[in-house]
Amino acid sequence: MERPKADLSYVVEALPLGPAFETGQLHDVSSGMRTFRPVIDTEKCVKCLRCFLVCPDGAIDKSGETLEIDYDYCKGCGVCRRACKPGAISMVKEAEV
């Protein structure tokens, strides 16, 4: 998967003070916002990439053989499920995964 990873090891005290900071670094994940997890049935997926196109978080990676969801940053909004014409995406309650 070609998606940035969070570095959760930073120490607050070690951070520089100031109005500017190096861009493009992640120190937190978004998975805590998720109640339902989209799961792609790769048998049904026709790789039209509609879900990849409309994901507000860019959490669907198209670089591999099959589409992959970055569950660190998927918030479970469900936009991908509605966009999927063949019905290859189902929303599964996190507690039941």
Added chain:
Amino acid sequence: MALNAKTITNQELFYGHKACPGCGAALAIRLALKVLGERAIVVIPPNCMSTVGYIYPHMPVFVNSVIPPFAGTAAVMSGILAGAEAQGLKNYHVVGFAGDGGTADIGLQALSGMIDRNDRAIFICYDNEAYMNTGVQKSSLTPYGMKTTNTPAGKRIHGSQTSKKRMFEIVAAHGIPYAATASVGYPEDFLAKVEKAMNTDGTSYIHVMAPCPTGWGTESDVTVDIGKEAVDCGLWYLAEYEGGEFRLNRDPKEFSSAEAYLKAQSRFSALDENDFARVLQERDEAWARMRRDWKK
């Protein structure tokens, strides 16, 4: 090559942001940055997107960027251009992402100045139809009948009493080289317009409808559908202004139900039959004018 899901890059430049699930504005920025690429220099004034995009030390905007004062988006964009030129930078795109408030209200004067100077930069207004980041207050792009915290719905008055400012036409009236309207409900159309703006030698402006589940009172999964519905029912429109001429990109023979569009969102829940009639009348008048005066 047409920009679409297959051709756009897999690389994400707005990643790990903390927008609400299903945020249309976040989708607009994400898609625009896919077109503009790593050499984009981003300016985002105070709004939802800067709030969710720079949470020190968590920095989800993967290109150089700055938060200007609320009123100063376009002025700071012009300043960046001047600095980049002084440094001899090549192949970069200065882009601003301002909300409806940051564009049509407080950012309007600076934007007008930038268009007047014809600075080569792209101003993108993501329109979620209210000041969302401060908890849903009315802007001059809030539609008639929308419930906000300063236009609450009561017995007699059912929400905002004013209609959307014709921002796209105000921008066009400057004689800007390129301006367009778009919606996240038509993502390929938006991508194509960002590409056109990027290749414009001068100022360009894109006004993209960006549904907001939190402020509009919709489920998080319908964002793209409701953005498409807004266009299909005629309450939003896809158009361009180029070479001094307006063009309607989409001229539907028949509109889908505007009433159904409004009823699907809790922000319009207080509207009655008279309100629906007013909305429809305004829509039909606007379309009669656009169809009469604009190319198709």
